[in-house]
Amino acid sequence: MYVKALGSGLVLWIALASSSYAAPVALAEPWLQRMQSAYAEQGYQGAFVYERKGAFTTHQVWRQVNGQGQLVERFLQLNGPAHEVIRINKQVTCNSAGIANERPATDIWPVAALDLQDLQQWYEVRVLGESRVAGQPASVLFFSPRDQHRYAVELHLDQATAIPLKTLLLNEQGQLLERLEFVQFQAYVDPAQAAAQQNLVKPSAECLPVNTDKRVEAARAGVDWVVDWVPQGFVLLNSHYQQGQDGSEGVLSRVYSDGLAHFSVFFENISHLEVEGGRHQLGPTAVVSRKAVQGAKIIMVTVVGEIPLGSAERIALSMRGEQEAIDD
Numbered sequence: 671m672y673v674k675a676l677g678s679g680l681v682l683w684i685a686l687a688s689s690s691y692a693a694p695v696a697l698a699e700p701w702l703q704r705m706q707s708a709y710a711e712q713g714y715q716g717a718f719v720y721e722r723k724g725a726f727t728t729h730q731v732w733r734q735v736n737g738q739g740q741l742v743e744r745f746l747q748l749n750g751p752a753h754e755v756i757r758i759n760k761q762v763t764c765n766s767a768g769i770a771n772e773r774p775a776t777d778i779w780p781v782a783a784l785d786l787q788d789l790q791q792w793y794e795v796r797v798l799g800e801s802r803v804a805g806q807p808a809s810v811l812f813f814s815p816r817d818q819h820r821y822a823v824e825l826h827l828d829q830a831t832a833i834p835l836k837t838l839l840l841n842e843q844g845q846l847l848e849r850l851e852f853v854q855f856q857a858y859v860d861p862a863q864a865a866a867q868q869n870l871v872k873p874s875a876e877c878l879p880v881n882t883d884k885r886v887e888a889a890r891a892g893v894d895w896v897v898d899w900v901p902q903g904f905v906l907l908n909s910h911y912q913q914g915q916d917g918s919e920g921v922l923s924r925v926y927s928d929g930l931a932h933f934s935v936f937f938e939n940i941s942h943l944e945v946e947g948g949r950h951q952l953g954p955t956a957v958v959s960r961k962a963v964q965g966a967k968i969i970m971v972t973v974v975g976e977i978p979l980g981s982a983e984r985i986a987l988s989m990r991g992e993q994e995a996i997d998d
Contacts, residue, residue, distance in 0.1 A: 698795040698811055699786045704832035709779055711735055712831050713858040715867065716804065717748070721849040723953035732870045734858070744871045754877045764877040779834060789929050792816055792903040793823075801826050803835040804852040813930060819901035819981040820931050821847065821954065831857045839954050839976060847954035848976070895922070895937050895962075895969065899988035901981055903928040926975075933975020933982065935989075940970045949983060956982035962989055 713734040720727050728748040736742050740758050747753040755765040789795060793813040801808045808826040815822055822844075826836035835855060839848040858864040904926040911922045922937040933956075940961070947960040947970065956979040959972040971989045973982040 697797045701797070701809060701811055701827055701832060702786050702795075705779075705827060705834070708832045710741075712833060713864045713867075714831070714833060714856060715858075715870065716852050716855040718850055718852045721851075722847075732867065734864050734867065734871050736868075736871075742871045744873070752876070754874060756871075756873045756877055762880055764873050764879045766876055766878065785929055788903070789813070792820060792928055793930065798824075800829075801836070803828075804855040806830065806835060806855060808835055817901070818842070819977060820928065821976060821978070823930060828855070828857070833857065841954075842978075895964070895971070895989055897924070897926075897935060897985060897988060898990055900926055900985060901928070901977075904931075904933075907932070931975070931977060933973060933977050933985070935985065936970075936972040936974070937989075938970045938972075939967050941966070941968045945970065949979060951979050958982040958986040960986050960989075 715730075715732045717728065717730045720729060727750060730746045730748055732744045734742050741760070743755075743757045745753075745755040745757075753766045756763050786795065793815055796812045796814070798810040798812050801810050803826050807829045809829055811825045811827065813823040813825075821842075822840040824836075824838040824840065825834050827833065828835050833855075836851040837849070838846060841847055858867070905928075907925045907927050909922070909924040912920045920938075924935045926933055926935070948958075950957045954976045955974065956977055957972065957974050958979070959970055962969045962971055971986055973986045975982060
């Protein structure tokens with residue numbers, strides 16, 4: 671079977687309703703295991719299209735594991751404003767803006783590691799069939815959420831390397847929220863081929879080093895806010911505090927993931943600013959901000975992630991100080 675790109679999500683949902691399209695879940699596990707292995711060791715280069723809210727951007731990417739065992743990725747935006755990002759082991763080391771917490775507009779891999787046993791608690795995983803992306807035969811995996819706090823995800827994996835060549839994010843009505851799709855793809859088949867491309871992952875003069883010396887641990891920064899509620903299955907991946915450029919109070923950020931979806935929570939002192947909270951749905955991304963009081967400080971709490979807006983609002987409303995949580 672060939673699964674076509676969805677102008678309307680109805681095609682996919684009709685397919686899911688038919689048992690003839692649904693392969694046993696066990697068939698998905700080998701693909702997830704292969705994708706994990708490919709993430710750690712497979713290099714490639716290519717170009718892809720990213721679609722969100724009807725707007726398109728085009729990007730070029732190079733990916734290698736260097737001699738030190740580090741994963742190096744270079745992204746270039748090819749249309750609109752010129753933009754470049756270098757990441758080493760998923761950490762931004764330089765970009766066109768020189769901002770430490772800036773990420774590429776897109777992520778090829780939904781997550782570094784997918785644990786099928788854990789994911790099955792929150793998603794029904796199916797192998798839908800086959801497709802063809804960037805001239806490569808691909809196998810199609812579908813992750814159907816078991817609750818209202820997640821979106822459905824469709825992955826098209828290169829059959830030769832298990833690299834995701836296409837990702838579709840769908841809402842509860844099966845409507846397309848976000849699409850990432852390679853239009854040109856070349857995997858490195860041996861170390862010599864990767865070595866010959868080493869210069870392609872080096873930053874240009876326009877890529878500004880990220881000022882990482884302003885990052886300090888949240889505990890050292892005296893930030894004591896906690897998330898009192900997250901959807902089941904989401905766990906804290908990392909937390910860091912970036913101090914202001916002038917030495918003033920900065921922003922604490924925390925990232926949560928269920929193994930496929932993720933969201934970030936930001937805490938910032940706004941006692942000196944006249945700003946209001948709000949709620950927005952930017953394509954697949956929910957953005958919810960609200961004010962919270964901590965002693966003499968006014969904190970702006972912002973939740974950003976590719977999760978439903980109602981879930982983001984509930985997370986934002988659950989923020990409170992650690993001492994308050996202890997007292998309760």
